[in-house]
Amino acid sequence: MGNIIREYRTVKEIAGPLMLVDDVEGVTYGELADIKLEDGSLRRGRVLEVHGRKAMVQVFEGTRGLSPQDVKVKFLAKGMELGMSIDMLGRVFDGSGRPIDDGPAIIPEKYLNVNGNQINPYARDYPNEFIQTGISTIDLLNTLVRGQKLPLFSGSGLPHSRIAAQIARQATVLKTGEKFAVVFAAMGITFEEAEFFIADFRKTGAIERSVLFINLADDPPIERLTLPRMALTTAEFLAFEKDMHVLVILTDITNYCEALREISAARKEVPGRRGYPGYLYTDLSTIYERAGRIKGKNGSITQIPVLTMPEDDKTHPIPDLTGYITEGQIIILRPLHTQGIYPPVDVLPSLSRLKDKGIGAGKTREDHSDVMNQLYAAYAQGKNARELAVVLGESALTEEDVLFVKFSDAFEDRFVRQGEYENRTIEESLRIGWELLGMLPPNLLKRVRDEFIERYYPKTS
Amino acid sequence: MDGMKGEVIKVSGPLVVARGLSGARMFEMVRVGELGLFGEIIEIKGEEYSIQTYEETEGIGPGQPVVRTGEPLSVELGPGLIRSIYDGIQRPLDVLAQDFGEYIVRGTQRPALDRSKKWDFVPLARVGDAVKGGDILGTVQESALVSHKIMVPPGKSGTVGKIGPVTGNVDTEVAVIQSPGGPFGVTMVQRWPVRDPRPTKRKVPPTETMTTGQRIIDMFFPITKGGTACVPGPFGSGKTVVQHQLAKWADAQIVVYVGCGERGNEMTDVLMEFPHLKDPETGEPLMERTVLIANTSNMPVAAREASVFTGIAIAEYFRDMGYSVALMADSTSRWAEAMREISGRLEEMPGEEGYPAYLGSRIAGFYERAGSVICIGSDDRRGAVSIIGAVSPPGGDLSEPVVQTTLRVVKVYWGLDDKLAFARHFPAINWLSSYSLYQDIVDADADEKIDRMWSVNRKRAMTILQKEAELDELVRLVGIDALSLEDRLLMQAARMIREDFLHQNAFDDRDTYTSLRKQFLLLNLILRYYDEIRTGLADGATLEALLKLNVLEDITRARLIPEEELERFGSIEGDIVNSIRALIW
Numbered sequence A: 001m002g003n004i005i006r007e008y009r010t011v012k013e014i015a016g017p018l019m020l021v022d023d024v025e026g027v028t029y030g031e032l033a034d035i036k037l038e039d040g041s042l043r044r045g046r047v048l049e050v051h052g053r054k055a056m057v058q059v060f061e062g063t064r065g066l067s068p069q070d071v072k073v074k075f076l077a078k079g080m081e082l083g084m085s086i087d088m089l090g091r092v093f094d095g096s097g098r099p100i101d102d103g104p105a106i107i108p109e110k111y112l113n114v115n116g117n118q119i120n121p122y123a124r125d126y127p128n129e130f131i132q133t134g135i136s137t138i139d140l141l142n143t144l145v146r147g148q149k150l151p152l153f154s155g156s157g158l159p160h161s162r163i164a165a166q167i168a169r170q171a172t173v174l175k176t177g178e179k180f181a182v183v184f185a186a187m188g189i190t191f192e193e194a195e196f197f198i199a200d201f202r203k204t205g206a207i208e209r210s211v212l213f214i215n216l217a218d219d220p221p222i223e224r225l226t227l228p229r230m231a232l233t234t235a236e237f238l239a240f241e242k243d244m245h246v247l248v249i250l251t252d253i254t255n256y257c258e259a260l261r262e263i264s265a266a267r268k269e270v271p272g273r274r275g276y277p278g279y280l281y282t283d284l285s286t287i288y289e290r291a292g293r294i295k296g297k298n299g300s301i302t303q304i305p306v307l308t309m310p311e312d313d314k315t316h317p318i319p320d321l322t323g324y325i326t327e328g329q330i331i332i333l334r335p336l337h338t339q340g341i342y343p344p345v346d347v348l349p350s351l352s353r354l355k356d357k358g359i360g361a362g363k364t365r366e367d368h369s370d371v372m373n374q375l376y377a378a379y380a381q382g383k384n385a386r387e388l389a390v391v392l393g394e395s396a397l398t399e400e401d402v403l404f405v406k407f408s409d410a411f412e413d414r415f416v417r418q419g420e421y422e423n424r425t426i427e428e429s430l431r432i433g434w435e436l437l438g439m440l441p442p443n444l445l446k447r448v449r450d451e452f453i454e455r456y457y458p459k460t461s
Numbered sequence B: 001m002d003g004m005k006g007e008v009i010k011v012s013g014p015l016v017v018a019r020g021l022s023g024a025r026m027f028e029m030v031r032v033g034e035l036g037l038f039g040e041i042i043e044i045k046g047e048e049y050s051i052q053t054y055e056e057t058e059g060i061g062p063g064q065p066v067v068r069t070g071e072p073l074s075v076e077l078g079p080g081l082i083r084s085i086y087d088g089i090q091r092p093l094d095v096l097a098q099d100f101g102e103y104i105v106r107g108t109q110r111p112a113l114d115r116s117k118k119w120d121f122v123p124l125a126r127v128g129d130a131v132k133g134g135d136i137l138g139t140v141q142e143s144a145l146v147s148h149k150i151m152v153p154p155g156k157s158g159t160v161g162k163i164g165p166v167t168g169n170v171d172t173e174v175a176v177i178q179s180p181g182g183p184f185g186v187t188m189v190q191r192w193p194v195r196d197p198r199p200t201k202r203k204v205p206p207t208e209t210m211t212t213g214q215r216i217i218d219m220f221f222p223i224t225k226g227g228t229a230c231v232p233g234p235f236g237s238g239k240t241v242v243q244h245q246l247a248k249w250a251d252a253q254i255v256v257y258v259g260c261g262e263r264g265n266e267m268t269d270v271l272m273e274f275p276h277l278k279d280p281e282t283g284e285p286l287m288e289r290t291v292l293i294a295n296t297s298n299m300p301v302a303a304r305e306a307s308v309f310t311g312i313a314i315a316e317y318f319r320d321m322g323y324s325v326a327l328m329a330d331s332t333s334r335w336a337e338a339m340r341e342i343s344g345r346l347e348e349m350p351g352e353e354g355y356p357a358y359l360g361s362r363i364a365g366f367y368e369r370a371g372s373v374i375c376i377g378s379d380d381r382r383g384a385v386s387i388i389g390a391v392s393p394p395g396g397d398l399s400e401p402v403v404q405t406t407l408r409v410v411k412v413y414w415g416l417d418d419k420l421a422f423a424r425h426f427p428a429i430n431w432l433s434s435y436s437l438y439q440d441i442v443d444a445d446a447d448e449k450i451d452r453m454w455s456v457n458r459k460r461a462m463t464i465l466q467k468e469a470e471l472d473e474l475v476r477l478v479g480i481d482a483l484s485l486e487d488r489l490l491m492q493a494a495r496m497i498r499e500d501f502l503h504q505n506a507f508d509d510r511d512t513y514t515s516l517r518k519q520f521l522l523l524n525l526i527l528r529y530y531d532e533i534r535t536g537l538a539d540g541a542t543l544e545a546l547l548k549l550n551v552l553e554d555i556t557r558a559r560l561i562p563e564e565e566l567e568r569f570g571s572i573e574g575d576i577v578n579s580i581r582a583l584i585w
Ligand SMILES: Nc1ncnc2c1ncn2[C@@H]1O[C@H](COP(=O)(O)OP(=O)(O)O)[C@@H](O)[C@H]1O
Pocket: A351, A352, A353, A354, B233, B234, B235, B236, B237, B238, B239, B240, B241, B242, B426, B427, B428, B504, B505, B506, B507
């Protein structure tokens, strides 16, 4: 050990994003390294394994242009840290946490390890506060609550960015006088996509209360591994030390996972499904589980991770493992998009696991749960009947089936479909829901209590 | 001491390799590095000891110390377990939160059993009694629901030399036993190595029903006290809700809930909800019989591997007192993945899908620790541990190794189906593919205790559901008109069984729990309706009229009839008969 920081010129191997440094002393797992190139430029690395006097270092900016003879490596005796300040609001950073806008340097209030610590499950507070996103398919059917992690499962070419931006723009709670922030973490997305978000945040003024971390498609892939952790460390600082309610948008998780796969392959680890490492689940959980609320703290972290499912396949390891960790999923569906319906949310397989705690009298409205269950059931029945009609023709349908088919068409058209700038209150969403249920006779509404039918079922004039 | 302290030579994630520990044994606990991280020796190759650490290893490097503890991973067993929440290696999370804040700090430890808490020991044995391992020396009222038996530790015996009522913490000596090897004191706490099953006199077949209040389970796919079950299903299909429902409503005396590599908020949910839920039999809060183990997905994977053993050791300890214990593990797949990760780091030869070759024997070994047993001790009391394991197959694909090895050992299979979940039919247990090998035992029991028609009704209802599936095929091919009128009635009955009986909303206060008596009445009501409409049809009533009776609404809502008003079932039956008679006359 000791305090003298030595400089090593003993790089023995370079392979993919990894570098093997020999004859090291006092190096520890997870330690940060400075890698100096011949031209004086600097790269960052992190120790992935240390064995005797050999350290394996992962180079964030990639190993392109490195030569074992020329590089000098310094181990910094600390893990990956990021300086924190409230002044980060309104600023844009790269995947290494360096400002990339024209603003001044950040003067940190404190440094935090970006890997964070695990929240003690005992210290968690249950997320139960309704967030109104203004999108009916979310608010009424897949309710988002503060402190939840609710991903968008999408596919390439689908409007997930627009939906994420709409959520960021419209999300409110039915309460006033609280502080909000948005932390936006872009991993490997295109310049246009990033610009779309930034422009949208600017237009609405949201940029003032946002912190952006951006790694574009042509930026070093390995930085995508630390970028979400920096973003979440910032979110934790804002939420739990500055009492803010923070919405974190992580896009695109698929690019993150690919970077992880790259490292794993370079380390010659036994690959799991589709070449992703066996620990992908655990690794993703160290990102997603950083959402939540903590007892005795005012702030909260709500996560909207966005991922594009390869081939729209929900069983692909990335959406699959994500779904196993997150508290539900909003599924964006290609056929609805093709029909011109925005937002093309596939209602049936979408789910918010925390909805039950965030809805009902005093939170949204007394009939919320019943209406939700009934809309689901009726839409499912209508879709079934519609499929049947495709095989057997309309004539094979019973009277009741025909009614449900009509219902489900209207449901997609009037409930699912809404404007990109249309911000519906929960009452409006409920009203539309009841209008649609009005297409069905009350005796078919088995999931709705009589008292609510009496109170809310549309009266025909 | 020679070999008690070695040094780190390699760190790779949770795996640390050390040298200089000669004499250390497999599965001995060690403390690693300057922070004193907890770890366990899992491989010995010559001078090199591989250690799986239970905490993040950032900052650990070659040259740092590794200190032996001389003991395998063990749990503390005694009063104070109930209502606790532990991590995978039995660190008390509530105490850690109090002392170290909302994040888990590495290298911290607090005793699993609170030493500041005083218990009243009430002796049962008397001076001069000959006692042996498992014999009950006295009791401590641990919670409103649990009388904690203080037992002679397994393997010890002698004559009670001193015993009397005392009040004190768990370390207080409650008795002195004279034995040929000299006297020894017994306190209220035992230590036990978690990977070793606690001894029993012998196992006996699990013949007592464990009721769960979940209709599809109790009626169609029941489990017994001492039985084993698995709940596989893709994400969102309802595994955790099934586990929570069982933890709430199963008629076990003790519940050990292991959150193994799953969500933090799900543990919070239990912690917040259980103190407010009342045990249907005693009216006491459910937390009064519950022990929680929480090693969530983001917590270190080696501790996740250990969590399942920590849980089962605690369960066995309560079983030894003569209790029926139910252990839920959500999810065993995460446990298997933890084994896979460690195995990979050890560079073991991988078996199927990268899982270690010993996956099957570990899973089987775990479920074998369930069972109905004659406990050690002189009174031949019976105890039981049931295990209910969730399985989370990638992509919902049931052919993967964890599901397949689990199915080879468990006796009950509740297969969750995402199609049912999408249609919000919960619990989404597929009634055609699920099974219980305890069915006959439970049938006999329920026929005697609930109603002699129990098993007859159950078989009839299942036949209707199977027939429905066949007819459904037909309808999909040629349309509903192809069905005979009788078949249309059967479809109606099947639909009612699905929607009004099998479907059960866990989040509705009235629906979340149904007694066996009410389950019987509800199914019986639907079958009665089916019988009556068949007679009605034969007597000339029209199909339309029979399928649109007003009384149908009453049947639909019958599952919400409070347990205290079960006589209402009789009057609905009366209404069925009358309204059909009215159609004919
Ligand atoms: N018995 C039930 N009653 C009502 N809702 C249920 C029931 N079972 C499951 N659900 C719904 O399904 C969601 C997912 O269930 P969960 O048990 O968390 O799934 P899994 O553990 O299989 O991923 C729950 O959040 C809840 O909304």
